[in-house]
Amino acid sequence: MLLLNFLKFTMTEIQKTDKPKFPLGGAGGRPTTVFITGGSRGIGKAIALKFAGEGANIVVAAKTVEPNPKLEGTIYTAAKEIESLGVKVLPLQVDIRFQDQIEAAVKETVATFGGIDILINNASAINLSPTEKLEAKRFDLMNTINVRGTFLMSQACIPHLKKSHNAHILNLSPPLDMNPQWFGAHVAYTISKYGMSMIVLGLAEELKQYKIAVNALWPRTTIATSAVQNLLGGDYLMQRSRKPGIIADAAFIIVNKPAAICTGNFFIDEEILQKEGVLDFGKYAVNPDMPLQKDLFIS
Numbered sequence: 001m002l003l004l005n006f007l008k009f010t011m012t013e014i015q016k017t018d019k020p021k022f023p024l025g026g027a028g029g030r031p032t033t034v035f036i037t038g039g040s041r042g043i044g045k046a047i048a049l050k051f052a053g054e055g056a057n058i059v060v061a062a063k064t065v066e067p068n069p070k071l072e073g074t075i076y077t078a079a080k081e082i083e084s085l086g087v088k089v090l091p092l093q094v095d096i097r098f099q100d101q102i103e104a105a106v107k108e109t110v111a112t113f114g115g116i117d118i119l120i121n122n123a124s125a126i127n128l129s130p131t132e133k134l135e136a137k138r139f140d141l142m143n144t145i146n147v148r149g150t151f152l153m154s155q156a157c158i159p160h161l162k163k164s165h166n167a168h169i170l171n172l173s174p175p176l177d178m179n180p181q182w183f184g185a186h187v188a189y190t191i192s193k194y195g196m197s198m199i200v201l202g203l204a205e206e207l208k209q210y211k212i213a214v215n216a217l218w219p220r221t222t223i224a225t226s227a228v229q230n231l232l233g234g235d236y237l238m239q240r241s242r243k244p245g246i247i248a249d250a251a252f253i254i255v256n257k258p259a260a261i262c263t264g265n266f267f268i269d270e271e272i273l274q275k276e277g278v279l280d281f282g283k284y285a286v287n288p289d290m291p292l293q294k295d296l297f298i299s
Contacts, residue, residue, distance in 0.1 A: 035119050
C-alpha cells in the first residue's frame, strides 16, 4: 500500500512538472520576461500566448490602442487574452520608428518586471510594389520599422539582456539568399528584410562574448495574418497558409536553447520543428485540403 501511494504521488508530481517551462530569467529567480514588438495581433500575439502559457511575463509592444475594423485587436485586448493564462502582462503603445518611445518602453519594462530576457523583433512593414511604383514614404516606412526599429530595439535591450541567464534576440526575418529573383521582384522590401537579417549576423558575432544569442526565424509557407489578408492575397492566400502558431512553437524551441552555443542561425519554422520530432503539420494549416503557398525568400 505504501509503495502504491508512493507511485501515485510520483506520477502526480511528474504530471505537474512535465510541461516545459522557461528557465529562470535574471537575478533573484524572477520569471522570464519577453518583450515582443508587434505583439497585438498575428504572429506576435501567437508568440505571446505560447510563451505566456509556459510561464513567461509578456510585454505587448505595438501601436494599436483603438479598434480598427480591418485589423484584429489592440494592445489591450491582446493583453487581456494573455493575462488569462495566469501571467503578468504589460501592454505598451510603442512606435519603434521613434527612439524615445523605444527607450521609454524598455525603461518601463525593467521597472515593472526587473529585467528583459528575450526580445522578439516581430514588428514589420511590407510593400511589394516594383521600384517605379513605390512611393518614397513607403520605402522609408519599411526601412525605419524593419531595419532601424529592429536595430534600436536591440540596442536598447542589450544592457538588460547581459544580465539574463539565457538571453535571446529573435528576429522574424529570412535567410540571406542573394538569388536575384528576390531583389528583382520587390527590391525595396527585400532590402528592408535582409537588413533585419544582417542585424542578426552582426549582433550574433558582436554579442557572443556576452552569451546573448541572436537568431532569425522565417516560415516556409505564408502565414495567415492581416498582412496576407489585406495586402497580399485575400481569402485565396489565407486558405493556402499556415496558422501563426507554427511560428510560436518554433520560436519557443529556439529561445530555450543555450544562448552561448545557439546563435547566428537562420531557422525555418518547419525544419526546426521536424528536428524536434514534429511529424504532423496538418494541425497548422488553415485549410488542410488546400495546397500550401511557399513564403517569400523560400526557394
